[in-house]
Amino acid sequence: MTINPDHVDGIDKGKIMLYALSTCIHCKQTRNLLDELHVAYDYLYVDKLNKEDMNSVLMDIEKFNPRGSFPTLVINNSKVIVGSRLDEIKEALG
Amino acid sequence: MISTVVSPEKVERRLKILDSEAKQSGYFLNPDMDFTRGLVEGLILNAERYGYESCPCRLSFGEKEKDLDIICPCDYRDDDLSEYGACFCGLYLSESLINKNSPAPVVPERRPSLHDRNLQPVNATIPGQLPYPVFRCKVCGYLCARTSPPEKCPICKADKDRFEIFI
Numbered sequence: 001m002t003i004n005p006d007h008v009d010g011i012d013k014g015k016i017m018l019y020a021l022s023t024c025i026h027c028k029q030t031r032n033l034l035d036e037l038h039v040a041y042d043y044l045y046v047d048k049l050n051k052e053d054m055n056s057v058l059m060d061i062e063k064f065n066p067r068g069s070f071p072t073l074v075i076n077n078s079k080v081i082v083g084s085r086l087d088e089i090k091e092a093l094g
Numbered sequence: 095m096i097s098t099v100v101s102p103e104k105v106e107r108r109l110k111i112l113d114s115e116a117k118q119s120g121y122f123l124n125p126d127m128d129f130t131r132g133l134v135e136g137l138i139l140n141a142e143r144y145g146y147e148s149c150p151c152r153l154s155f156g157e158k159e160k161d162l163d164i165i166c167p168c169d170y171r172d173d174d175l176s177e178y179g180a181c182f183c184g185l186y187l188s189e190s191l192i193n194k195n196s197p198a199p200v201v202p203e204r205r206p207s208l209h210d211r212n213l214q215p216v217n218a219t220i221p222g223q224l225p226y227p228v229f230r231c232k233v234c235g236y237l238c239a240r241t242s243p244p245e246k247c248p249i250c251k252a253d254k255d256r257f258e259i260f261i
Contacts, residue, residue, distance in 0.1 A: 023136030023150035025129060025183070026200075046153055054155065062207065069203035070151060083200040 003053050005042035008035070013093050014076040016041035019061050022048055026084035027071040033086050039093055046070070100135045109134045116186065120246025121167075124180075124187050124198055133185045137166055151183040152205065163205065170204040176242045188245055230260035 005017065018034065020027035022045040034041050046057050058068050064080040065072045073081040073089060081088050109123075109131065116123050124130045136150025148154040149164040163169040171181040179191035182205075184198030191198075205211075226239040234250035243257035 021151065021153060023139050025132040025136065026151055028132065051155060054153070058153065058208065062209075067203040067205070067207050068153065069205075070153065083202065085200055 003044065003049065003057060005044040007042050008040060010034075010038045010040040013039045016076075016093070017074045018043040019057070019070060019072040019074070020045055021070045024070050029084045029086065030071045030073060030089065033084075033089055034093075037090070037093055100138045104138060105131050105134050108138055112185075119248040120244065120251050121175075121186050122189055122192055124184055125192055126197065129198070130185060133183055136183075149183055160211070163211075168205075172244060173241060174201050174204060175245055224261060227259055228261040229257045232256050232258055 016034070016039060018027070018030060018041055020031065020043055031043060044057065046054060046061075049057060061072050062068045064074050065082045067082075069082060071082075071084060075081070075092055079092055081092065112134065113123050124133075133150055137147040140150060140154065141147045144154055144156045144158070144161070146158055146161065147166045148161045149166055149168055152164045152168075154161050154164070158165075166183075166185065168181065171186055174181045175186060175188050178199050178201045179188040179196070180186065180198045180201055182201045182203060184201070187198060224239065226241060228237055228239045229243040230237050231243075231247040231250065231252055233252040233256050234247060236247050236249040237260060238244065243254050245254050246252065247256070
């Protein structure tokens with residue numbers, strides 16, 4: 001089964017993937033910032049997945065962030081920003 | 095059926111209870127009310143979909159026995175309040191952070207990874223050695239075994255600095 005993240009159109013700043021929870025306010029703040037920056041990004045509300053997909057996505061996240069916490073932002077499969085560190089995100093994408 | 099929007103009245107009702115419980119036991123909700131309402135809404139949504147108020151900022155698999163540590167207030171709140179002045183999600187702030195008018199800081203996740211949580215818990219301790227120091231409130235005698243004393247005594251509301259190491 002393939003898991004399709006939602007896509008938001010915008011300025012291409014590389015591959016930006018946001019792993020988030022639909023109930024998490026820090027994830028919301030991070031999404032708001034990405035929207036303000038008008039960057040293109042993908043996001044996935046991991047809590048909305050079925051258990052099997054949740055497990056497999058969590059394993060993906062843990063490769064970047066061993067605690068598996070949210071939000072986890074992965075830029076170009078290399079730079080990882082954990083938590084709503086808005087200044088850091090601005091700097092990485094500004 | 096999980097509702098996607100929680101009515102504002104429901105959020106206010108829960109918020110009022112949480113606020114009064116916090117005050118009674120010497121804790122403080124985040125005074126940034128938009129932020130706090132968002133978290134309370136997440137708690138209500140989690141109660142609806144899982145049957146318990148697990149942390150809105152943490153992933154739940156919907157199995158209560160595996161989530162006991164993240165049912166709000168979580169097992170990590172007090173350590174995070176002591177170290178960062180806020181709990182992981184930012185629902186609770188320390189009094190000193192509130193007095194400084196500081197927003198909730200980004201708190202790193204203290205909860206162990208799923209892999210580490212699944213490891214057998216370590217119960218073995220060296221005989222005669224306590225896993226935690228015991229603190230005593232010098233005002234009312236309340237005892238607690240934890241890494242540091244609470245911000246306020248949950249019994250008499252005395253400040254942290256009225257605690258002494260007892261054992």
